[in-house]
Amino acid sequence: MSGERRREALAGYLFILPNFLGFLVFVLGPVVAALALGFVEWDLGPNLAFVGLSNYRELIMDGMFWKYVFNTLFLMLGIPLGMAGSLVLALVLNQKIRGRVAFRTVYFLPTMCAGVAIFFLWKWILDADFGLANQILVSLGLNKIGWLTTVEWAKPSLILMGLWGGIGGFNMILYLAALQNVPRHLYEAADIDGAGRWRKFWNVTWPYLTPTTFFITIMSIIGGLQGGFEAAYIMTKGGPARSTTTISYYLFQNIYNNERFGYAAAIAWALFLMVFVFTLINWRLGGKLVSYD
């Protein structure tokens, strides 16, 4: 290597050094360690036992695990609803309206404030005795509902809360940006051809939205599979009757409460497998349905 090339290579390595070291210790190293962990039973104490595939076998037979998988998937039912809602809002906001920025700001507020405080707020709103939701029901002459205290309503409540928090947020902004890229002259051409509103949407707008929809779908599914921990921990502690425990909550329990690090690693890898499979499915489907220009 010439002197100059050598200097460039050296610079390259030095530049990436801090980042790469950290990456090795806190990202790549742990991934490899997690692989190994899946095959042991350990609590960081002196009892480290190599158990082969027994963690994974236990996981497959673990009835609770599959219940939590069901919970996680159920909670993800809100994803298509949220996307549709965000799209509708974006379509409406895309027009020339007075106060458009004000609307966009207000809609983004729940997403901006997301976190423990919002979960408290909703726990209070959905309070079975004095929460706002039940107060509204009572004032309409209906019976109170145990939003977070009954098995039938716990997951739907979380889905509703998720819709409230997500509909005006990132997805809506992404759709707004995509809508602004649709060339105006196509709409004019469609008008000349006498196309109605639905036609215009389906044939002109929608093709320009498919890449964004694809992106949002993948990110939402990846996020949805890993989510649900914070809401469950703060609002329901996974109940009632474990109906709001998700995969990530189960993972937390095995780290924090049971200290079964080997089993926790196995759960994490199962989660990875699910994310991988879903992403693959999405990719295949998306390839056929998405149009790029």
Place this chain on the structure above:
Amino acid sequence: MKYKVFGLNIVTYLVLAACGVTMVVPFLWMASSSLKREEDVQKSEIRFIPRTTKRYVQQNGERVEVRVISEKVKVRFADQTPDGLEPVAEVDAHLFHESGDRSYVMMEGRKYAAEKLDTWARVKTVETGETLDGVAPDSIEVQSWIDPQWHNYADAWNAFKIDTRLFEQLFGLRMPVDVPIRTGFVMFYLNSTIVAVCITLGQLVTCSMAAYAFSRLRFPWRDQLFFGYLATMMIPGAVTLVPVFMLIKLLNWVDTYQALIVPGVFSAYGTFLLRQFFMTLPSELEEAAKIDGAGFFRIYWQIALPLSKPALATLATFTFMGSWRSFLWPLLVTQEPRMYTLPIALQQYQTLYTTRWHLMMAASMIVLIPIIIVFLFNQRYFVEGVKLTGMKG
């Protein structure tokens, strides 16, 4: 519908407004609850404005404050009498209804026509606890006024007490001069800020340097290493969570700032985002600088970085926001209250206050208000940032 308001037909506008209201009402409810008294918060009627209601009766020529225990109505049933009651009986006042010229008693979902004969209340004086019977409801004076309980905020702020010294906690050394901190929220805000700022700065520096190298410098294995970064981005955080947590425990880093900050600095996303951005920068400026004899670091520092302000700003914003809100990781690595970040501390208020929702809402407002203020002043910034990340993805 052909009517246009503000350039839109009225139906669409109503829908937009309805959505806006739905977004805002929960926040209003939170503010309203935070300003109520405990009794006021436990009501079944919807009331947004915090009110205090006091009732008085005349006792021995003096006005005395009372609480109403029960109100009863003596009725004579006109046609049918409910089971277990006499034709002339005493019922709770809230069961008796008068509408127009008809009056009835509602029991077990059925209406029984009845005539009101007499009515009285049983009250209890607030000061002495004395019970008074046979008080005419008309003689009870009701005073009600709008009364926000601002002190709820002070109560919530002071409720969580810790005992620590500022510099000793930050640097781990006994200092001769130190600042004692007793109020939890002060430390929680400090902790969240310190952690978020350090993580953001750390990411900005390390990720931009690595991104510059991956995009502009040539060295052996460059692309394979970068592919390694990409590959790990597909792996859920849950996988690395377990080993990193175990590492923290092994290093004895529980309840330290290092544990909160260091793992958060190294993310593949930041490097990926910045590298993609660097790739779009025109190389003419760098070529010119190289001809002028500038070293790699100078090119990075004086050319690449200034040109990347939008991408850096976006990364900084999202990293800061993410760190501020982070819950699971601080939950795992902090045990002592003095090390709590805001989300963890707020969660602890739940055990502190259980069902005292007015105080819970005050504490939540204390945590949320800075975020809302920052957002309202910078909202365009956040929105542009979302578009930037979304389009690159």
